[in-house]
Amino acid sequence: MKSIVFFDIDGTIATEDERAFIPQSTRDAIKRTRELGNLTFINSGRTAFNISPRIKELGFDGYICGCGTYIEYNNELMFRSIIEKDECLRIAQLMRKCNVTPVYEHTDGYFFDDKAPMTDGLRYFMEVFVDSGIDVSRRVEDDEFIFDKFVIWTNENSDMELFNREIGKNYTIIDRGNGFYENVPLGYSKATGIAKILDILGIPLENAYAIGDSMNDLSMLKAVPNSIAMGGAEVLYPYVSYITTPIENDGIYNALKHFDLI
Structure with missing residues (x-):
């Protein structure tokens, strides 16, 4: 029976800095486990359009995007x-x-609000987007404005009581730290994405593995019996079944080797 491995991107597949470095050992490990018949999936908070060609060229079998709001397998849309x-x-x-600074994330792009306060976080993100060739011209006033999930940055004048009260009714609010929050429709998460694709493909839960490095990976790590934290992600250590080495010390390769997936 084949196994299936779910990978976060930032800090797991690629370093979480301006280099976005992907170790050769990671490339080799993903290629090898697929050659052995195992499936590999990205499981990311990013929406589908923001999975870069550098990630796709590694040869994943499928993508769970937008915290479980979008699932693709073998280039076919399975759920949205x-x-x-x-x-x-x-x-x-x-x-x-609420006087917060949102970015609205859709399957095919981002939408911004010029009436929101500019923050250092948004400024940095937009610089990264521009450098990556991502369109930053779309606005909430556009006729095609719609989103799958959204993030916000807060400031000293944000009304977080109103935000938490109203958004908490219909969305899961994920505190990413430093005044940055990720907001996903209730009923969707990296864990629900795993459950859906296991059901679709008929793969038993005991054959599922997940690898992550931050608290927004916690739902997927708790969803599988074989959970792996990247070295250095101490906040996840109490919740996982295995701790691998840091990303640049062959973390992915060593994790797959430990579980006899390569």
């Missing part, structure tokens, strides 16, 4: 969650009332 236009517009108006 849709947020209605009226709800997207309601959220955009609410974010203005």
